[in-house]
Amino acid sequence: MLDPEMDLTRQIKTLLNPSSIAIVGASQNLDSISGRPIRYLQEHGYRGKIYPINPKYKEIAGETCYASIADVPDDIDVAMIAINYKMVLSVLEACEQKNVKHAILFTSGFAETGEAGRQLQHQVAEIAKRSGMRILGPNCQGLVNLAAGNTSSFSASLEIRPFKEGLVGFVTQSGALGYSIFNLAQEEGVGFSSIVSTGNEVDLNSLDFIEYFIDDDNTKVILTYIEEVSDGRRFRKLADRALQKGKPIICLKAGASEVGQKAAASHTASMVSSDTSYEALFRQKGIIRVHDVKEMIQVARMAERFTVMPNGMNLGVITTSGGAGILLADEASRIGLGIPELDARTQQHLSEVIPAYGSTVNPVDVTAQVINEAGGFKKVLDVLMDNPDIDAIIVVISMIYGEPGRIIAREVVEAHQSARKPVVVTWPAGDRLMSDNFEVLESGNVPWCKSPVEGIDALGKVMSYRAFYNKYGAGTPEIPTRERQTGHAEIEKFFETGKTPAGEEEKTISEYYAKQILAHYGIPVNRCELASSAKHAVELAEDIGYPVVLKVDSASISHKSDVGGIQLNLGSSASVKKAYDIIMDNLRKRSLDDNINGIMVQEMVHGGTETIVGISYEPKFGPMIMFGLGGVYVEVLKDVAFRFAPLSQQEAQDMIQEIKSYKVLQGVRGEGPRDVYALVNTLVQISHMASEWESVVDQLDINPLVVLPNQQGVKVLDALIIKR
Amino acid sequence: MLDPEMDLTRQIKTLLNPSSIAIVGASQNLDSISGRPIRYLQEHGYRGKIYPINPKYKEIAGETCYASIADVPDDIDVAMIAINYKMVLSVLEACEQKNVKHAILFTSGFAETGEAGRQLQHQVAEIAKRSGMRILGPNCQGLVNLAAGNTSSFSASLEIRPFKEGLVGFVTQSGALGYSIFNLAQEEGVGFSSIVSTGNEVDLNSLDFIEYFIDDDNTKVILTYIEEVSDGRRFRKLADRALQKGKPIICLKAGASEVGQKAAASHTASMVSSDTSYEALFRQKGIIRVHDVKEMIQVARMAERFTVMPNGMNLGVITTSGGAGILLADEASRIGLGIPELDARTQQHLSEVIPAYGSTVNPVDVTAQVINEAGGFKKVLDVLMDNPDIDAIIVVISMIYGEPGRIIAREVVEAHQSARKPVVVTWPAGDRLMSDNFEVLESGNVPWCKSPVEGIDALGKVMSYRAFYNKYGAGTPEIPTRERQTGHAEIEKFFETGKTPAGEEEKTISEYYAKQILAHYGIPVNRCELASSAKHAVELAEDIGYPVVLKVDSASISHKSDVGGIQLNLGSSASVKKAYDIIMDNLRKRSLDDNINGIMVQEMVHGGTETIVGISYEPKFGPMIMFGLGGVYVEVLKDVAFRFAPLSQQEAQDMIQEIKSYKVLQGVRGEGPRDVYALVNTLVQISHMASEWESVVDQLDINPLVVLPNQQGVKVLDALIIKR
16 A cells, blocks of 8 residues: 555655656746746756747757657656646646656636636646646746756746755745745855745645655755645644654744735635634644744744754843843843853953953953954853853844954854854844955854844744753654543433424533533533422532522523523522522523523532633634633733643643733732642643544533632533534 | 023034044054044045144144144044043043033943943043033944034944935944944945934933934934933923924834843943833834834834825735735734725726736735736836825835836836835845846835835834824923922822821821822812711711721821721621721731821722722833723733823823723623723823822822723722822
8 A cells, every 4th residue: 555645755756856847838938937947947957857848849948849748758757837727737638648747837827816717726636636646836836956956936036046055945835925035045045955836736735845844854944934724733743743853844824814814815715714723833833933034034044054953041142232232131031031140250251351341241242352352252152152051142243344353253153163052143234344254154154144133033933942842842742632432422412412492403512511521521510410490409509508509501592691590699598499480480581491401500619710711623723722811811801822632731731821811820919829730630631522522512612610729629610512 | 691402402513513623542553443533534525624633643644643632733623532541531631721622532441340430430521511511422432424524433334435325313322233233224225414322421412412313404313222311301302392393213222121221231331210111201202112223224214215204004015926915914914004905996997907816905916917017017006006095005026037127116216206105115035136126226215125024014113103293293292290389288288198106207198198189189089088986987987878998097007908907898887886996906906006097988989990090200201100900900911001291181092092901991791881081081180190299209009090981980999109
């Protein structure tokens, strides 16, 4: 049997390293979209065979031109197709007959244009499926494998020669933006292994290439521009694998806003998932999210160039400008990096070379004087390199011009290449005066940029990624989604409760049964019994102990208090009896009394902090769990955290600590800390329930889940499940 | 009598436009700190006289060199001093005797180095005071007036020739960082009028130059790097004047974090005010705060280049890359800019040139096809220029190379110069391929940059500034701090309440008297009377109406509940009597019963939303007012807004709407909206009280101020004043 994964790797390898390439619709105008690829292949030293296809010509750019694919006297690994969309199907069929291995479809006019295009695209998909030929596109700008000189693309960014080869693999859903980023990144010294534009993704998609890059030894950093992935679960798994390998995925995810989502939907012709799903996935799997082209390039540059990765979150700052040092300290604090004060001995050491008007604390302000002294800057750099409190160093230079500037640049290069700690340089100055210094940094492969805050922000992203990797990367594989257990007959029964008045199955599982299900998973619920009469209610209340709460239970009543279905704080048998009658009266008045399971008698829980836990099933990603404090925290402040189920203990803990109101759980305003330990376990259990029953549960709302003081656990006071 | 302001203007004018400059400590090494200024003056075409001073030489760079200041056979407008700090005083005295008008002190070794340096600096200040000679520095890098070729500085950034003159005036407290920014900005095409480094600000300070720039016709945009201003009130007034003139102040304020503040304090040798004060001032006065060098340059560039300012917050996006359009839509939404959908007629219009795989909604995706059609891009640009829903246009180009790229660039230049609406271009591509297109934009003075998000962020700052200007700029001068009224004898009496047991005046004004003061300002307080006995308390309660609250009133008891000094919800005369006795008992047990004003009987207020209003007196800035919702909103979420008193209605309203939990006041969870109108008026009144009594009030805490449902007003339930 074929291993589909190996198969995919092999196929993409062929796409990236074809022995022969045909260009269907090739033009003699080597500056046109269908002429450029031939010129680019030649100019970038592609060593395979090039077959232009066009009945109009005998020869293009020195290559024999054939009237059709069928005429080519050789096997064809890849066919680039750059013709009008109306002719695409017949060309693909010709490719199929010729056993062309794979095709790249530049042509626009498919799903992005409307219904007719969508149908055409569907037919292309059919050809891919039946033929085994993998298709990239349509509406894409092709791919480039830099080492092979394979420029199967028409992007003007390929006018640059030579390319800067390197360790960044880039897959983009926007061809125009992607190749712009590629061009800008190349000029900023980022080396690439490959870049792939996937367009409408009729067959091969972004995740296929991410998977390829994870296993590709020439790729150390994965870059991706995404509007929407086809398979969120697969993305989760791939992100896990990338994390275990320590390969950062840097993702520019567009469509975070409503306007952006609308624009993306019209652009990619696909329904766009909510940004919440992506953000949850990125946080859970350590994907580095960037929001701009420049930021993407900076982070990629650092991740590619570091000779050693940072091992903690503490930064040493060396500056020739006190002002720049302060700026960096501010930004470090904003993004959660530490600037530890240096110990007395280290400061003593530094004060041997730094004058009184400088600073030996961190940020270390060396002043221009140190720069002018032989070995001064090197000493400062070495001292910080050796200091165990410092995990990475950022150097900010100001207008240090000429030889002193070159000395600094050379020292930094040496420090960088010694691979003791990551070093980043920021140098806010123009090229006209500083280009020779910049050249030294650049040829030494030092990660550097002009803007101090841009530099520290990118460094911070890499440091946070590594901290995440240290926490999750080793030995925390994806928790397997539990197979639904046998012996769950009882739960299944609960899931099947309820019929509508018309006898159809209710979509809603009422509080009583929802709590039974949760309890089955070891999730503490307050005592809750179903009474069938006032007398029965009193008996149950006596057993539970006063005070109690009475609530109607019914799949068809979602807002119990709106219909007079709740009576709180009942302290005696008399009040329970009365409350029972009031509720039944209220229901009768509204003709709701027929369709109820009974009246619940519940233990009343005092104290603690109310939280909310929710599950919502995201079609592409699976069950997503939400956590936040109750009331306005969720409704007004949107102070909530999201992850996908199932959760590990660590993930549950991170999720709880992520919300801004976490401090409330730690105890505020004279109240002691809450039982966060029990909360963690409960979130894990809920997430397992959600995973096991994900084919059934569309939504679960636990509101509130009361978190009691330390050692006292948690309790579900109300819950509701909506089935799909 | 001299007008000190006119005087300052005249003095700075002389500093920037001197007829003669002496360089004390001049060196024949024209690359050294004391040699460069001479070379720079010559190279940049300074037309005044240059007098090098150094007993070692007869001549430097063709200029006659004198042994001392006294020997110069001419008046000296400005003396640059670049000698060891030990000789500074004697040189300044020589300058004084020679009637040198002003001095620029490069020398380090003053307050930034410790106590001895501080004393030396003090002596420099004395000379400035007694001589009328204005001194810039010490520990500064001097100034440059570009139009005059006056390069009174040694910064290597002056190696560039020629300068790009322009409309940006820049004053910086960090010389090294400031001149780095200047250099980078010059290379990015920002034109400057002047740049001034103020160093330790012994005499002339940043605010002096901001004031100068406000009135300077050659300056349209004011740029400043600030660690700490000497006079916050003056900064407030200047910011007001700049706003009324529509001159944006762009401020890079360092020292926002604790580490940053520590670093700043050691750097500028001054105590650093909390960032809260600056942030409050910036928000209140429309100062554009930037956080990075690059951002500072981008915003300055836009503000300088715009031929017309944006008049609203709605953006039209034109892109050749769907992906880039989505990115911009996301960022616009994040920073509060609108991307209005275009009306059907406009879309119809656009669809005549945009193919089906593009987009005629906003963002408008023109696709590469439009670019290749003659007049296509121009048409799209014109349509959006004419659309009244659009206040500014941002264009994002991808890899549009060669002639099509140049056409776009030219069209944009034309649109920019037509001054109909602001146009910004972002073009994420490298210089090697695009430099000719970039050149067209640059020579057309179009504000452009490479990174789309960087571009929209800078544009957003300018748009927000203009929106602020439209709201506050015209006709809302600073509200004059009211003179303390006569007839305030009664208030004065309240302010004087309380003696410590030792007979000293209490710093604290207790709740009862604090409320009297507030009531005097028309601020509603709950009914609150002082009882001297249980019987009296019952009488007062009968009058107020049950239920009531009993609370001890004493300047020396700050936490009333901790000492058993509060009894709530008293519904009958019996319970009032009992409560009175309990409180007195509790106080007696703690020996606190001697020093009390009495027991307050207070109206109990139900419902409403609890808010907190605070005043804290910031020594440099004046009374600062804080507003937020009560409890965890303030304590955990720090969801508060700050402004300086006195407040206008509009400012109070902005402040209330600034907090994230504002929605709670609008009504959530089934509760109706609160009386925000009354809240606005109350904040204004409190701010006036704080202004009038700012010499007395150090802190005021109103906690809670209950905001009742609409039309029902607000009520102060507790208050405390601490005197300075």
